[in-house]
Amino acid sequence: MAKSSKLNRQWWFRLHSWAGIKFSLLLFFVSLTGTLAVFAYEIDWLLTPELRVEQPLEAHVRPAGELLAAAHAANPSWTVSSLNLGLPGFMAAEAIARDETGELQRIYLNPYTAEVIGVARWFNAHRFLRQTHRHLMLPLKWGLTIVGLLSIPLLLSFIAAFPIYKKWWRGFAKAPKSGDTPRRWWGDLHRLLGVWSLPFIALIAVTGLWYLIERWGGGAPSATSLLPELSATPQPQDAASLTPAIDKALAQNPGFTLKRILVSEGKPLLLQGQDSALVVRNRANTIALDAHSHTVAGQVKGEQLSAHQRIAEAADPLHFGTFAGYFSKIIWFVWGLAMTILSGSGVWLCALRLGSRRKGPNPQAAWRLIGHSRWLQLALVLASLGLTLPFIFA
Known part of the structure; x- marks a missing residue:
């Protein structure tokens, strides 16, 4: 019985x-990249001076219509x-726009004064981290499939850890104890983090x-699909005139926190944000606004x-941990770092096992143990x- 149990444990260890x-690569x-993406906007805040604003002691965000008007006025x-x-109070509001050549640009506005702070390219640290993490900068269908397939060995490794x-x-x-041998120290660290x-x-x-199931046909209809069929409505030339319509819509929904506005020529304005439903994307709560007649044309709530x-x-909120702020x-972020270290420490433990007391760890043997797939992964x-370089040097 003991021998059978040992063989069973060895099988699970080999699977793990x-x-x-x-x-591993x-x-x-x-x-x-996923761990860093948790704080992607904060990284951009460090790299982009235009994204930084001084938050007043009594912070009063200017109406969204004024911010849209300022973005339009700066670049007609x-x-x-x-x-x-939806960014933190020490960051600028961010408008996304297409310039005369069709390129996407970011317009940063001080949310407390409605002044345009500056303009930056659409591709930034946030986009780099999200796109490399989500689909390796490859065409979405295939890149997302490759990344999604990694969930299978990750799940197997998780399951196998318990019988081991x-x-x-x-x-x-x-x-880990400081006096232990490297192999025992790394083993204890691997188990502790695991x-x-x-x-x-x-x-x-x-x-x-x-995400893999979604990519291959198992996705759910978007939340906005629950909106009624909406007729095209012209947008006013002066974006500031949207303020009364937005204020009226928000007054009718006192629990709604506005995070994002989508503007599309000839279509209703979409107000998206958070309401009473827990752990959902902003789009799960959407108010469709006829900006011409200043009336709510349709609405969907997370519930x-x-x-x-x-x-x-x-x-997304569960994957990136954005559901409860910082x-x-x-x-x-801490969990992500632990998972990243686990990915590397497992290979290093293998190198230590394949090494010797005299010569130390054997990284070459561990590298070969990854198999031919190491070249594809690399x-x-x-x-x-x-594939990121053209965006950086554009």
Whole structure:
């Protein structure tokens, strides 16, 4: 019986090692970019002076119509398509627009004065991290499929960890000891990070699998599909005149927090944000506004969504930890770092096992153990970085 149990544990260990090592390069890269993407806007805040604003002690955000008007006035020949009001108070409001050549640009506005601070290119750190993490900068269909497929070995590795690590719950307090051998120290670190990251790994694997299902036909209808059939309505030339219409719509929905406005010529204005439904994208709560007649043309709330749609709208907030502001984002960032280290420490443990006391770890043998897929994984990582260069130097 003991022998059978040992063989069973060895089988699970081989599965855990196979799933963790054979896909380690791509898992490390995707984990790292996803972890940094949690604070993508904050990274842009550091890199882009135009994104920084001084938040007054008594902060009163200017009406959205005024901000749209300022964006239009600063660049009359550009076509503004959206206004992002959901950034932290120390960041500018952000309008997305197409210039005369059709290129996307960002217009930064001080949300407290409605003054245009500056303009920046659409491609920034936020886009780089999101696009490399989501689809490796490859065509969406295939890139997202490759990344989504990583959820399978991640899920297998998660499942296999339980039969391998007996009484795993004791590992929460078992930290590496400074006097241990490198192999034991890294092993203890791997187990410690793994135990603390169990809920996060399961969540990332499940949401990653959901993105794959979505990509190949299992997605839910968008929340905005519940809006009634809307007729085309002309937008006023003066965007500031939208303020009364927006204020009226928000007054009718006192629990609604406006995060984003979508502007499309000849179509109703879409106000998106957060309401009483928990853990949903902003688009799950949408108010369609006839900006010409100043009336609400249609509305959908998160509570109206089907179970299928609620799953779809919860995927992003759960995957990136944006559902509770900085509280959840910090936790997700720490968990993401742990998962990234786990992707690398598993291979390093393998190098230590394949090494010797005299010569130390054997990285070459561990590299070969990844198998022929290492070249494909390395090529995908390099291709992802290489495809970024045209955007950087455009």
